[in-house]
Amino acid sequence: MQDDNGSRSAGWTRRSFLQTSAWAAAGALSLPHARAASTAFTPSWSSLVDNYRVPDWFRDAKFGIWAHWSAQCVPEAGDWYARHMYLQGHRHYDHHVRTYGHPTKVGFMEIQNRWKAENWDPEALMDLYVSAGARYFVALANHHDNQDCYDSKHHAWNTVRVGPKRDIVGTWANLARARGLRFGVSNHSAHAWHWFQTAYGYDPEGPLAGQRYDAYRLTKADGRGTWWQGMDPQALYTGRNIVIPDGITTIRTANEWHEQNDRVWDEKAPPQNPAFARQWFLRCRDLIDSYRPDLVYFDNSGLPLGQAGLDIAAHYYNASMAWHGGKLEAVINAKVLPAERRAGLVEDVERGFREGIEPLPWQTDTCLGDWHYDRSIFDNHQYKSATMVIHRLCDIVSKNGNLLLSVPVRGDGTIDADERKILGEIATWMGRNSEAIHGTRPWRTFGEGPTRVAGGMFSEHASQPFTAEDIRFTSKQGALYVIALGWPTSGVLRIAALAEDSALAPGTIERVEALGATDSLPFTRSRKGLEVRLPEGLAGAIAVALKISGAGLA
Structure with missing residues (x-):
């Protein structure tokens, strides 16, 4: 039987x-x-x-x-x-x-x-x-x-x-x-x-x-x-x-x-x-x-x-x-x-990704280093960086997933200096931008950009690093969140999915703001996309999260 x-x-x-x-x-x-x-x-x-x-x-x-x-x-x-x-x-x-x-x-x-x-x-x-x-x-x-x-x-x-x-x-x-x-x-x-x-x-x-x-x-x-x-x-x-x-x-x-x-x-x-x-x-x-x-x-x-x-x-x-x-x-x-x-x-x-939005919630689990503490990874400074963690988090959340991150602990119960630094950098980014992560749901598309991830178990090593041209979307309470996975060299972010004739965003765009600030950002919308001039104070950021308000966007 x-x-x-x-x-x-x-x-x-x-x-x-x-x-x-x-x-x-x-x-x-x-x-x-x-x-x-x-x-x-x-x-x-x-x-x-x-x-x-x-x-x-x-x-x-x-x-x-x-x-x-x-x-x-x-x-x-x-x-x-x-x-x-x-x-x-x-x-x-x-x-x-x-x-x-x-x-x-x-x-x-x-x-x-x-x-x-x-x-x-x-x-x-x-x-x-x-x-x-x-x-x-x-x-x-x-x-x-x-x-x-x-x-x-x-x-x-x-x-x-x-x-x-x-x-x-x-x-x-x-x-x-x-x-x-x-x-x-x-x-x-x-x-x-x-x-x-x-x-x-x-x-x-x-x-x-x-x-x-x-x-x-x-x-x-x-x-x-x-x-x-x-x-x-x-x-x-x-x-x-x-x-x-x-x-x-x-x-x-x-x-x-x-x-x-x-x-x-x-x-x-x-x-x-x-x-x-x-x-x-x-x-x-x-x-x-x-x-x-x-x-x-x-x-x-x-x-x-x-x-x-x-x-x-x-x-x-x-x-x-x-x-x-x-x-x-x-x-x-x-x-x-x-x-x-x-x-x-x-x-x-x-230690993997999904290629697109999943209909059911899912989870990725990964680790800064090896699952059990390995001193050689610390000695050689080979942990995943805060940038890698944040970029993976944004990609996963945009596709209806969660990220569970292991931070290796020594046998004596402590974590090392590199791990503390990474957690501190994650805390700084999340302190400003978590609104685009917590409580959100996937948008009509997960994102845009040149980098494609390899889906499935243990696929993270086969995936290329994200760039400032890679953008991820989330939504919550009528707002659309746009997360650029890096800082564009020109200081201007172009979002093709929000072009004026886009079927994904047929509504109007009324306001664009950077998370952590209250000022409205200047933007233009054309058939090429929505172009937003980013605040100079965010230059070099791990990822830049924008909140976009308007009719029919979320």
């Missing part, structure tokens, strides 16, 4: 986990929120698509900031450290052996305990994010390394017990809401069952060739007398799901095996380990019910783990309606959705 995700998955049926006696016996029906919530949604794609509508808060917010922060930031070596440190020949393996010891003895669980967040000042960071114009904040709840960053009831490997000894998610949530931000969480742990299998491997070459790494040999009993006494390493590393066989003797062959087996981005539940999906469901439901997020980001193509993901989605939407007196305020982000499923959630396009 195929599940409602359209794929055969490890014995799950179309029935929800919550409908099975085995699932009920595991305690899944005992949560008061699950009983009290509205039942407008059932755990099927048809129910999600037919009943979901994107809440106005998300459509109005436009810009969010994300703390993609976990123990993998401790080595300051970039993303996916917990996987790569177990791959002999990888730079993360070399760094780990040199800095901490060999993974047969010092595994990633030890790095999780080294994450102390000793210099974390979340109040000051949240103030920075607010000043930069963020209207929602997202905290990483867990990554593929399978540590929960909250006071987890169903997973001992959490930040209250291991590492920081703090409820990271709870702290972020309180501070964000106190400042009027909507609060979200990101959940990446559904991939842990295959992503983390390198921890069960071994060196194929060298003096320790064939000796298995820590995950393969450690049990709960081995923790007696250690910092992790009472916790089971197999619950962290997820068990032997896809273990590399003995006998591989070259690094190249081992890497090929991992690429073909445990590196595959698999959204199904592990075939021989159904307990993983049950445990994931309990952890995720606990996260939702304990912290009541406005947004849940899944790092998945579609919903995670077959029926488990559908059950969580239905539970979350129903719970949101119960929390808000029948009003649905919840947003779920997921990726690579077929067209027929996009209405059931908000599709996320990782």
Whole structure:
């Protein structure tokens, strides 16, 4: 039988986990929120698509900031450290052996305990994010390394017990809401069952060739007398799901095996380990019910783990309606959705763009640097600039999207000087021009200009930088906003879409003003376009936003 995700998955049926006696016996029906919530949604794609509508808060917010922060930031070596440190020949393996010891003895669980967040000042960071114009904040709840960053009831490997000894998610949530931000969480742990299998491997070459790494040999009993006494390493590393066989003797062959087996981005539940999906469901439901997020980001193509993901989605939407007196305020982000499923959630396009206006709201998530903190990016001053961030924000908003920006955090809880400078420059621009961003909707066309972006996931690197000839449009409350992505050398901005015979703008233009000023700007309108003389005080601006008033423009 195929599940409602359209794929055969490890014995799950179309029935929800919550409908099975085995699932009920595991305690899944005992949560008061699950009983009290509205039942407008059932755990099927048809129910999600037919009943979901994107809440106005998300459509109005436009810009969010994300703390993609976990123990993998401790080595300051970039993303996916917990996987790569177990791959002999990888730079993360070399760094780990040199800095901490060999993974047969010092595994990633030890790095999780080294994450102390000793210099974390979340109040000051949240103030920075607010000043930069963020209207929602997202905290990483867990990554593929399978540590929960909250006071987890169903997973001992959490930040209250291991590492920081703090409820990271709870702290972020309180501070964000106190400042009027909507609060979200990101959940990446559904991939842990295959992503983390390198921890069960071994060196194929060298003096320790064939000796298995820590995950393969450690049990709960081995923790007696250690910092992790009472916790089971197999619950962290997820068990032997896809273990590399003995006998591989070259690094190249081992890497090929991992690429073909445990590196595959698999959204199904592990075939021989159904307990993983049950445990994931309990952890995720606990996260939702304990912290009541406005947004849940899944790092998945579609919903995670077959029926488990559908059950969580239905539970979350129903719970949101119960929390808000029948009003649905919840947003779920997921990726690579077929067209027929996009209405059931908000599709996320990782590090990518859209080529035109999308009929449904969507989101891009990207990062100033690498997802986990990488000191080399700071040392070499290679972050995305404030100009790049603002230009991408304007392009995305003009096409009915939101931008979620990750600002990498060091293991100690601080951000670096370059990141602070970038946030300050974003804050300056947003302080003057956010009227053209927040609360807006797409206009009749997204924009004009020579630069074309490449659409789709991971397309940002294939797109050329925007120029002053690139213009983006938004609208709000009868006004049209025109954003030039740079300063035209002549100081005069020509907008072809607003020519006097344009079918896009058949009405009259009565007033043009630069945001942040009250004076009307001189303009002329001809068959070539609307020409506006820009204020000299804005020369060199990252982007120039104009507000245009008149009949029939918006």
